[in-house]
Amino acid sequence: MPQSRVTIRDVAKHAGVSHQTVSRVINNSQHVAPKTRKKVQASIVELDYRPNAIARSMALGRTCLLACLAPNLTDFTFASLVEGAEVEARKHGYFLISSSAPTPDILQHLLNELIDSRRVSGLIVINPYVDERYSYLPENFPLVFIGSHAREPGISSVTLDDELAGYLAVQHLLSLGHRDIAMVTGVMIEDCAQKRCIGFEKALKEAGITHTASQVIQGDWSATSGRDAFMALTETGKVPSAIFAQNDRMAIGVMQSARDMGISVPEQLSVIGLDDLPLASYFAPPLTTIRQDIIKIGSKAAQLLIANIEEPSHPTHRLTINPELIVRKSTAPFNHQKEEPIELSHNQI
Amino acid sequence: MPQSRVTIRDVAKHAGVSHQTVSRVINNSQHVAPKTRKKVQASIVELDYRPNAIARSMALGRTCLLACLAPNLTDFTFASLVEGAEVEARKHGYFLISSSAPTPDILQHLLNELIDSRRVSGLIVINPYVDERYSYLPENFPLVFIGSHAREPGISSVTLDDELAGYLAVQHLLSLGHRDIAMVTGVMIEDCAQKRCIGFEKALKEAGITHTASQVIQGDWSATSGRDAFMALTETGKVPSAIFAQNDRMAIGVMQSARDMGISVPEQLSVIGLDDLPLASYFAPPLTTIRQDIIKIGSKAAQLLIANIEEPSHPTHRLTINPELIVRKSTAPFNHQKEEPIELSHNQI
DNA sequence: CCTTTTAATGTTACCGGTAACAATATTGTA
DNA sequence: TACAATATTGTTACCGGTAACATTAAAAGG
Numbered sequence: 001m002p003q004s005r006v007t008i009r010d011v012a013k014h015a016g017v018s019h020q021t022v023s024r025v026i027n028n029s030q031h032v033a034p035k036t037r038k039k040v041q042a043s044i045v046e047l048d049y050r051p052n053a054i055a056r057s058m059a060l061g062r063t064c065l066l067a068c069l070a071p072n073l074t075d076f077t078f079a080s081l082v083e084g085a086e087v088e089a090r091k092h093g094y095f096l097i098s099s100s101a102p103t104p105d106i107l108q109h110l111l112n113e114l115i116d117s118r119r120v121s122g123l124i125v126i127n128p129y130v131d132e133r134y135s136y137l138p139e140n141f142p143l144v145f146i147g148s149h150a151r152e153p154g155i156s157s158v159t160l161d162d163e164l165a166g167y168l169a170v171q172h173l174l175s176l177g178h179r180d181i182a183m184v185t186g187v188m189i190e191d192c193a194q195k196r197c198i199g200f201e202k203a204l205k206e207a208g209i210t211h212t213a214s215q216v217i218q219g220d221w222s223a224t225s226g227r228d229a230f231m232a233l234t235e236t237g238k239v240p241s242a243i244f245a246q247n248d249r250m251a252i253g254v255m256q257s258a259r260d261m262g263i264s265v266p267e268q269l270s271v272i273g274l275d276d277l278p279l280a281s282y283f284a285p286p287l288t289t290i291r292q293d294i295i296k297i298g299s300k301a302a303q304l305l306i307a308n309i310e311e312p313s314h315p316t317h318r319l320t321i322n323p324e325l326i327v328r329k330s331t332a333p334f335n336h337q338k339e340e341p342i343e344l345s346h347n348q349i
Numbered sequence: 350m351p352q353s354r355v356t357i358r359d360v361a362k363h364a365g366v367s368h369q370t371v372s373r374v375i376n377n378s379q380h381v382a383p384k385t386r387k388k389v390q391a392s393i394v395e396l397d398y399r400p401n402a403i404a405r406s407m408a409l410g411r412t413c414l415l416a417c418l419a420p421n422l423t424d425f426t427f428a429s430l431v432e433g434a435e436v437e438a439r440k441h442g443y444f445l446i447s448s449s450a451p452t453p454d455i456l457q458h459l460l461n462e463l464i465d466s467r468r469v470s471g472l473i474v475i476n477p478y479v480d481e482r483y484s485y486l487p488e489n490f491p492l493v494f495i496g497s498h499a500r501e502p503g504i505s506s507v508t509l510d511d512e513l514a515g516y517l518a519v520q521h522l523l524s525l526g527h528r529d530i531a532m533v534t535g536v537m538i539e540d541c542a543q544k545r546c547i548g549f550e551k552a553l554k555e556a557g558i559t560h561t562a563s564q565v566i567q568g569d570w571s572a573t574s575g576r577d578a579f580m581a582l583t584e585t586g587k588v589p590s591a592i593f594a595q596n597d598r599m600a601i602g603v604m605q606s607a608r609d610m611g612i613s614v615p616e617q618l619s620v621i622g623l624d625d626l627p628l629a630s631y632f633a634p635p636l637t638t639i640r641q642d643i644i645k646i647g648s649k650a651a652q653l654l655i656a657n658i659e660e661p662s663h664p665t666h667r668l669t670i671n672p673e674l675i676v677r678k679s680t681a682p683f684n685h686q687k688e689e690p691i692e693l694s695h696n697q698i
Numbered sequence: 699c700c701t702t703t704t705a706a707t708g709t710t711a712c713c714g715g716t717a718a719c720a721a722t723a724t725t726g727t728a
Numbered sequence: 729t730a731c732a733a734t735a736t737t738g739t740t741a742c743c744g745g746t747a748a749c750a751t752t753a754a755a756a757g758g
Contacts, residue, residue: 366708367707367709368708369707369708370706370708373706373707381706382705382706382707385706404713407713408713409713
């Protein structure tokens, strides 16, 4: 029944007014007599009229559509950013297209497609600089970055305070008496990985610890890379007493690898991650981690974007969201008696 | 620079042809002389012209936009469905709006908003019948369900073969010698939970086992509910030798709860889940589970939807995707002396 | 070589809204 | 009461494409 092909002119005819008057009623214009308004509203209800959003976009030149581009949509962090942005967008009457851009080519293509075709009126890009993801950035187009701050002027951005996050993680380990602390990093071309390293180093430096490069191993955010990193670490012969993994997935990989080698967490090895995945407390042992409020980051990004769309002179912002330490069971005070080298040659599982 | 406000008429003027000829070139119409085409294409490049998608939608009455409504966008299953649908959609030149509809009110509102405003030309609804989510369903509007088959005629749907999934899970436990098998269900108003129960019962029945109602405990898909379910089970005094949890999260909750009670998995208790979360192999022990190809489900849904949009007479389909057993370490042969951990005989591996 | 057919291009209207301005009705003031 | 000021409503054009039809140019046939 409501196969609503009713247009504004049908309503006008039905109410005995001009289509423009109907438009005024829809848009709550002041210049409509109360009597007329009632009449038109009655017709709208009777005919079950709904304004056509496309026609509206066309006339106004605004689409009330945003897009969010992420490397993928399934990683918990990306999915949460999208959800945060989506919920916020809807509060303001916008919808959100989400699109996965796993490669620079695809990202570039999507940027062109979405912007040049004027399909969306604003864009959120997650992890914008990975792989030099694009060569061409539109000018004067509302754009917000998540995950790293814009090098270009005029682009707002929202990130976790990654430096602080790294700092807090290491500080927690230091406070437990650990001195021999290793780190598994994310992909180092990403700003957030670099910032987390800076925080790591800053905390160690403040504690008067000079760490050697061998204690920093590069991962790729995956649990597998956490496993590999820990195995590489043990092959060097000197196993640290604590490890900061730059995300939870890698931390979990480290824990599994340690378990396989018969190294017990946290008695012999403290592990701290970053993210606070929903299941973080269900691993064995429950994972100590640095929590980031991902929903908030996505939501703030959408806010900034919409402000920029609706008021182009809106000043650009670079927000950082504060991390929070969540202590569970994968970290423990440094145990001096275990200072003897750990026997690794046999699988003790 | 490419602040592309160039229209089809600008290109026409520049090339010395009518705007309609430009339109023909854009749309690869046959009726354009090669010489003219070249000329127009040159103008398009020179002026950096890009067709306005909104105007196109307006003229054609098609938007090349789909929407996918899910209870949330962060759960791995939902996020993967969205990604599957999104990637498929883009292959066909469509974009995908994803929106979270946690409550029936919001879902109803979104349905109205998206459909009546003709913003999207098709809709995917995930878990459509939860909470009697809506009262009003549009007629003749391209719609595809994921998670349960449509009761209404003319609506295509894609689901996991949930009955088979439940059956396979139980069959695996039976094949290991377990006879005392409990189940933790999802939210029972959801079709998939009901179907999984049917598979569970069918497998038991075929094995000649009559299970008592106490062995089935209702959860809500969350890890916490898995914990609670297992504690409830132990309070009854008779702990089963194996548990089928209708999703991985609950299985993980069960495993943690068992560990807390000193019941070892899989020696004293076998646990099998369903989904195959990306981190399933990183729990302790790595989780045996029934895998569903979620990306494929999302992708198929988008395929069906687009087919239905582009050819309204397209027949409706009800696809079921096959589950797959993934054996890891959380299930083991039934051990008749529960006291001692099972000794893996060499000939068995 | 002229007519017929077909290919190529142009003209006009339309999709369903909104904006700008014009026209009319109402109110207030001299 | 007349006239200006203001409130209300209507008319027309426009956003940027596409569709249908008209027109013109080129190719084919007698």
